[in-house]
Amino acid sequence: MSWLSPLLSIGAKRPLELRDVPLLAPNDRAKTTYKILNMNWERMKAENPVKQPSLAIALFRSFWKAAALNAVFAGLNTLVSYVGPYLISYFVDYLSGNIAFPHEGYILATIFFSAKLIETLTTRQWYLGVDILGMHVRSALTAMVYRKGLRLSSTARQSHTSGEIVNYMAVDVQRVGDYSWYLHDIWMLPLQIVLALAILYKNVGIASIATLVATIISIIVTIPLAKMQEEYQDNLMTAKDERMRKTSECLKNMRILKLQAWEDRYRLKLEEMRSVEFKWLQKALYSQAFITFIFWGSPIFVAVITFATSILLGGQLTAGSVLSALATFRILQEPLRNFPDLVSMIAQTKVSLDRISGFLLEEELQGDATIAVPHGLTSTAIEIKDGEFCWDPFSSRHTLSAIQLQVQKGMRVAVCGVVGSGKSSFLSCILGEIPKISGEVKISGSTAYVSQSAWIQSGNIEENILFGSPMDKQKYKNVLHACSLKKDLELFSHGDQTIIGDRGINLSGGQKQRVQLARALYQDADIYLLDDPFSAVDAHTGTELFMEYILTALASKTVVFVTHQVEFLPAADLILVLKEGHIIQAGKYEDLLLAGTDFSVLVSAHNEAIESMDIAESSSEDSAGTDHISISGGIGKRLTSSPSIADGMNNESLENAPSPDIKAIKEKKKAKRARKKQLVQEEERERGRVSFKVYLSYMAAAYKGTLIPLIILAQTAFQVLQIASNWWMAWANPQTEGDKPKTSSMVLLVVYMILAFGSSFFVFVRAVLVATFGLAAAQKLFVKMLRTVFRAPMSFFDSTPAGRILNRVSVDQSVVDLDIPFRLGHGFASTTIQLLGIVGVMTKVTWQVLLLFIPMAIACWWMQKYYMASSRELVRIVSIQKSPIIHLFGESIAGAATIRGFGQEKRFMKRNLYLLDCFSRPYFYSLAAIEWLCLRMELLSTFVFAFCMALLVSFPHGTIDPSMAGLAVTYGLNLNARLSRWILSFCKLENKIISIERIDQYCQIPSEAPPVVENSRPPPSWPNNGEIELINLKARYKESLPMVLHGITCIFPGGKKIGIALFRLIEPADGKILVDNLDISTIGLHDLRSRLSIIPQDPALFEGTIRINLDPLEEHTDHEVWQALDKCQLGDVIRHKVQKLDTPALASHILWLCSLGEWRQLECWTAATCFFREGFYWKQAKILVLDEATASVDTATDNLIQKIIRTEFEDCTVCTIAHRIPTVIDSDLVLVLSDGRVAEFDSPQRLLEDKSSMFLKLVSEYSTRSSSMSDTGNWKHDPM
16 A cells, blocks of 8 residues: 555645545546446336336446455455464463474464464455445446436426435435445355354354354344334434425525524524434434444353353363353454444435435436427427427416427517516427427527526636636627626626626626626527526616627527517517417517507506606707716615625726736736635635544533543443453363363353443443433534524625535534444544553563553554544545535536536536546545555554564463463454554544534634624614615625725615615625614614515525415414415416415426516515515514516516505605616615715606716616617617
8 A cells, every 4th residue: 555655745744635636546436437337227227117226236236346356355354353263272272281283382373473464454455445335336326316416307306305415415325335334244244153153163062052042132133123223214314304405495595584584583493403303313323322232242142141051051161262262252243243333224225225216216307308400401490389388297287388389590589478478488398398298399409598597606707608618718708798798897806707606696686697698698509598688687788788699699590588678579580479378479579569469568568667757858869879878787786685796896997907918917817816805715624633622622512521431431341341251251260171160150150241241231321321422412513503604694605605504514414413422432432442451451461562562552653643644634625525516416406407408418417527536536545544554553463463472482381371361362363453443443533523623613603793782772663764874884795805885975765765775784894874863783683684674686485385485484364465465466376276375386396386587576575565564564664675676577567566665665765776767767766876886866857857867868778779669670780
């Protein structure tokens, strides 16, 4: 294992980094193992399509060669391990003076030494082999689960939440991989029993049959316990899945939880779920403690039965035969002791295999949903014949019916219709996402898809736009221009290298949408499917996008776009009007207008909105010639929802901008230098030794550490009594046949039984204490971490990918729940005391061993220190490399439709395999490093044992007691195994304790301001007027980021409809916000947030029923909920559902209910209406903030919502952030922000009268654009 030395020498000098770790051999890479397993799995499915294939058999077929080679080492190891016990009786006879042949002592010592040497070498080969096998299995299964996640059908998706699928990867796959350690125990156990019985027959004769019976009884007793253990494990995993699902959902919706002051309620829900999980954890750990007691006691039970039978049958026991039998029992106790682990592991692995297998056999998207027609064979881009589609296969009412469509290449097709008419589902049927009941869909050419709710990957903006394609500078420049992204990128401190937070958190809604559009355009596809791409941008940017993107950049492409902006329809070659899943009208703009019906209703609703603006003709004319002023996202910046870094940059920095080339070089250097100023940082890890404080914090977590000395005391009592019982048997029996025994048979047996069963009683005490300690510590750490995370400021969630938090609450928490207490109690503590016992017995007989043992201990300590420097860092790197795998997984499942829409499944699969290799590299080397250390330690201990043997055979006969010498050899045989077990348990404990270190990091997150400030609580009626005053307000999203608001001062009068407010998701850097003359920074966050209400741009959708979504805190009656639904005209939609309010509303199949954006926006309206109706709800009805709340709805629905605001929230201060001009113009006051400063603040009428007003220019442009509908010629844009 010298190939590891270069890596360990680097690790000894400085902390290792991932780049220091060598690459894996091709055979060890995820791609190789995945291909082999996938081939065997598919072959088994094809061999017998009716029968469910076995994943266990597929794994065996894939990796049997490695397992077989391993079996050779395991078998050889087992055989040589019994050489020592077989020869002990001869050795005692030799020391007693019965010499069979010349130099017998030296020959025996040489055989002992050779056997131990072979045992050491085969053990290390065997262990490294099972580690590599486990790594292969894990990589292959993770890749299989990931690929399946990308292919799941919509029906299958509803039965597997993201949290569950992450658990399949994080927990189940890990467990199946870990089973490789127990793989050979099934056949080795019978072999070890046979060899043991053969040696025992030689020593105790016919009494060995009693040994067999006692062994079988020991094994049979555990079968019902194993079944019970399996049931507990099953229930524990189910409870963990539920908790992970809810945790994932809370993290995803943390912004809304904090805005609505619901975080405490949801944290309590998670604590309740944890208490259910904890109940099963208790049962699992206490049953495990009982099984541990039985099997630590079973070798003692077998020994008592054997010796008792031999004595009762009148057999003559000697010191040699007793010691040989005891050495055999000691070897036999290892497999018997491991048997409960084996049984438990088989049970756990079976559960995990069944779960993974069930997931892999789930239904995939229909392969024949769309037919790909070769590019040159037809002039038709999209053709649908007799299409019937339905999200819910069990529903009698189809989502889309009787769809007939033919789209020629190069056509522009617009899709419109009222809320929930099936527009998004229509695009899904072209993509093959929605289950096809009948009909035919033909596609000719590559597709690019832009979803309604933006899907943005973690990484920088450039990576999101390139989306795996090579960089072409000119093309990239053109794409940025077409998507109006240039100015945004100039305002970002890192340009296109800005790292995007989790789910695009640091981009505004409009920026996210334009990054999506840029991604689609850069792919240069043949067919573009755009789902409401202009809803999130303001009027000017919408116009610019339509001109530059759809009419220019996509002039030669086939484009199908869903839109609510009626003004863009005249430019379409074909308009499809959808209603209740049917295409009720299709044709050109003028033809549809003449036909009347539904289309004219949509257009007239739009015209009403325009007329209501009532702008003087002269104003329009006067401003027609002026330059456009882009205030993209500027009508009330997005301060309530997402931190947009671009929002507050000064224009000054742009005026003296250097030339593009120099700027690009400077930007790259700056990006490297100022990496720390990015919103999302690399995951933090500790370096150097695990602080002793981490151990202390864990030990003190349960009962202030009082159980630790009791555990050590119980283990010491067990070890002392066990040595005493063995010494008693060796001392009391005659040394050779014919000698007189030192006591009667009955006394011999009774004393042995008292000592033996006394030792097993202390094993039971220790097992129960360890379980009790582990449970209390795990629960305390979990609750502390959960409470700290929920109290963290919003900036923490913006800059921390959810995968990192999920990794800690799933993987690290599992280690603390199930692993660490046993590593500490049964592993490290018990092995340390056993090792001291062995050394004590050996030095009692031959004190000279100490001369060698002391330098050996120093050498071991030095090697362990040298090894741990690298091992610690490798394990930390492993922990960090796990998060990106989980993160990519969650991200890919959320964006599966987009990934498939671009045909990028292969690239994402490759990315997953690459991340798996980044994880496996440090993982493999950390395992190899353990074997490197153990090999050297065991060789040292083998030489110490050889030295001890040489001393014993060199002493003149009669100088030492043969039975004591035999006892020393019996224990010495175990020295190398115990030493390596001790080193292994210490190293594994230190490696596992890193999980506590990582959880501890999340227990130290700084909290946001207190929820309640007792001596500064607002009056119960506050805010009673709703006046908001901003005084010199300055704000930034993070200490290292630039200001986004620069000294804003203004007053929003109570009861008026205006433009913006803050919920203290970020604390002001300077200045004040007064609500009804109360400084909001002086009161508790819960007091503040619970008195205000917001409907955010990205509304939360919680997994559960519609009822739970409308009233998350379950405080209102069904009648009140139905009333609110009816007011938002959603009542009939829900009444059509079979389960009414109890209809499941999973994010994964929300399209079954109605269209995604419309449903979520209207649902939030319903929730808000519930809270505000008639003033007797717990939320005060004085201040309401609407952040782009009507972005995804058609004009008619927007008109309806404005009407609801005017009636339901008549007395409220309503702060609206909107890009729709009719929505803004309906306000009493308009606030226009530019670069984080107040540009204008007045009533819409006054601003429209001011000829120089920015607001007037924006309104005029919108009005001009809308009135140009009647003249389609205005939309023909000249590319030149």
